[in-house]
Amino acid sequence: MTDETAAQERIFTALCAHPGVIRIDTHAASVFLDGGRALKIKRAVRFPFLDYSTLEKRKAACEEEIRINRPLAPQIYHRVVAITEEPDGSLQVDGRGRPVEYAVDMSRFDETRTLDHLAKAGPLDANLASAAADAIVASHAMAPRADGTAWVASIPGLVDGNGDGLRKGNHLEAEEIEQLGEASYTILQRLRPLLEERGRQGYVRRCHGDLHLANIVAIDDQPVLFDAIEFDARIATVDVLYDLAFTLMDLLHHGQPLAANIVLNRYLAATPPENLDALSVLPLFMSIRAAIRAQVALARLTRPDADRTGILHEAHRYFDLARALIHPPTPRLIAVGGLSGTGKSALARALAPNVAPQPGAVVLRSDIIRKQLFQVEHTHRLPPSTYRPEVTARVYEVLVQSARQVLAQGHSAIVDAVFASESEREQLAAMARQCNVPLSGLFLVADLATRQARIGGRHRGASDATQEVAAQQEHYNIGHVDWATIDASGTQEQTLQRCRDAIAGQNKAI
Template sequence: MPSSPHDDTATQERVFAFLSRRGTTRIDTHAASVFLDGKRALKIKRAVRFPFLDYSTLDKRRDACEEEIRINRPLAPQIYHRVVAITEDRDGSLSIGGNGTPVEYAVEMARFDETRTLDHLAKAGQLPDGLAADVANAIAASHAIAARVETPAWVASIPSLIDGNSEGLRAGGHLAVDEIEALTKASHRALARISSTLEERSRQGFVRRCHGDLHLANIVVIDERPVLFDAIEFDQNIASVDVLYDLAFAVMDLLRYGQQQAASILFNQYLATTPAEHLDGLGALPLFLSIRAAIRAEVVLARLKRPHVDQGEIVADARGYFKLAQALIEPPAPRLIAVGGLSGTGKSLLARMLAPAVGPPPGAVVLRSDTLRKRLFGVADSERLPPAAYEPDVTARVYDTLAERARQVLAQGHSALIDAVFAQEPERDAMAALARACNAPLTGFFLVADLATRQARISRRQNDASDATAEVAALQEHYNIGNVGWNTIDASGTSEQTLDRCGGMIARERSSDWRG
């Protein structure tokens, strides 16, 4: 006969007392208790029932533990080991993995350094660019193996998701009701604009069984590599979402922590390594980011129910997420940025540094000619291409593809930043024509530096997508660049100096203003 929730709760208290006596550290969440014991962690589902999950019986908790292993082991095999029973012997004593009667089940995991989760690292300082790119690659890899979900339920669930957020944010009266209502209405308007896009993305296979909860606390650095863990196991529907919505949680959280550069790099690296069709879905990003911020605000407010918490700090944190949700749902108009210059002038570094300052958040989509050329030939960024790959007809194809992808981005209401040499007037003229056609303002920068500086920079490159050599740089000195027509920028100094020279020419939408 199945045990009642009351009986299960009483049994769990015995189990928790048993594990605590072993000198473990206990961490409680609304649905689980984790016991840290040396190099091992035991995660036990609490005997609770919520509208979105039911762990009220032993059988359901065992099944949930097994599902957590099944979902998370492909993402984090170094963390997730097995499901282990907590057993009761005939004398009433409890054991971990004993031969007695199972009275509880736990997910046995390898313990990791809790200070190496991305939320802790983001609080400690600026995240390295390489780490942000690695996180993007890990998320992209998880989406590549995620099962495609053939159902219209995801798109149909979004209105109730928006309304559920609104209801949750009203609880406790900590946020202004009129502002919550305004966010709710703006979210529904945004959904109405993109519903057909979301439905098409669902038909294309971009709705998958994803992680579902990719905030920074669920990404940890182990052996210098980011690992995704604690994916949602209790409800397949909650985790069966558009992959861009899954990505949006990590991007949003980086913005909340003031990590604009990392957010932009993660976003751009993900787009660079996944199908180009994602560019046609960027119109959904403001809503996705805003919903994720609102969810986080609601989750933070739920912490007020726990004992011995700093209520002022919690409310301030929730208000910061809510303010971010408000800002994200009303993105600024898109613009086109073009960065040109001969090899070694620092175009790609400037583009990467400039992108976060160009709204909408998390920054402009960077379209780099060097990486696109490698994609067209199906080789890795660091693999060198033969001279034939730089024939005029191939280069023309590269520039045409850059323009087409920029058109896709701008059509979705997002800004595009194109990084290419732009040595010929027709190439630059094409950018002006593209901006006019898309009704977007164009800002063009043409970087200049002396040959010695350019060659020195090229010689220091490692694992870069550019195939330029010192000899190529010397040949470029003879180019007939013609009338540039863009802002000519002295790029002979540091990258920061070049950025400063360009910064005053671009209206900056700083996400750091949203942290509250």
């Protein structure tokens, strides 16, 4: 034990002497929970990736943690406080004596409300998943842009570091580790020009850097990002999609495919379209993140109280996920058409999580694209002039082009629109043939009364359809429909099952 660690243990003992204080140790910090307050002290340690070995360095690290995290979580992070030695030899938090240690002064939150705990308890609420995506979008919007050259150059080190870490202890198959590394390098070589271009476009930023589910907490039912990497800006200076990939991957690991798909689609809808042109990086990024978590799990085996069986199970699950993600299956295109009120958007959202590759299909919705074309919020109601035939034609052009972008990146897409005319349906089918991607067309039908009742029960959303619009659509000349016609007059579950059966039948016919 060094003099620094011995001095810290004296401080830690004094803090724990107060009734009700709970101490939690990590590899680099000790956190003391006292009622609604939390004090986080950097431990006097030195690792290859951080150095807290002196009081000055620990103070600087505390200040940096506040600087990085307070904009993301002002309700958690407050200030840096000194722990002082008073003239009588006693220790005080924020006293007037000589500073002998520094701590990050924080508000304590309910530890059971982090997303990893919530995910283990059952399916995550869709609204919470959407809000988590919004929080990530906001964090990336405020993140300072950086030179992408260093980031791209660092990726081979991540792949190699994963290989080295996964081999330690011989807990995983050496051949499978080697195969993972080879597959990662193959994708990296193919994507390097894209990654370099994203750096030039400004998508490499000083991000959170550690966005797994344990670092997102629901406070007043709103997700808050905390514990961003402060000890090394290089580790957190990454492509924004690599930051997002940690959350997506961890949602998949925790058995939350619907939440993962919601986060992906919400993020893409709220960020520039260049991200659609970069979906091909997600398999590599998510795989790297999963391998890192497998390493983190294996590192816990060195603890004296380690649950070896549980730790090895978790490590194997993350490793297996890394191996699965690096080999995405062939993408596909699904089209969901039908008049207003047939349940197209609900169906598209329900289908998307189970359309490979993970984390599910990108949903492209005509209602959203129309709002984007006029640069208004999704819930803003547009005037009738924005539904002129030439505007609608432009909406379908963008829909088809966006689907082409997604498919070109090796990702699946679901296109959600009325598709009332044969020309609109053929336009999409022609693009699918050009991309050599199978198209599953679904056309939902329901009687007018059902459609109007559903429209009347809607709350604020992206659709501008009214009950009057639904009645007018009864006179549309839909023409010949060569897609599967689906009775959508029943429950959402019944419609979903009919569509799954139809898709399965179409797959057999291909």
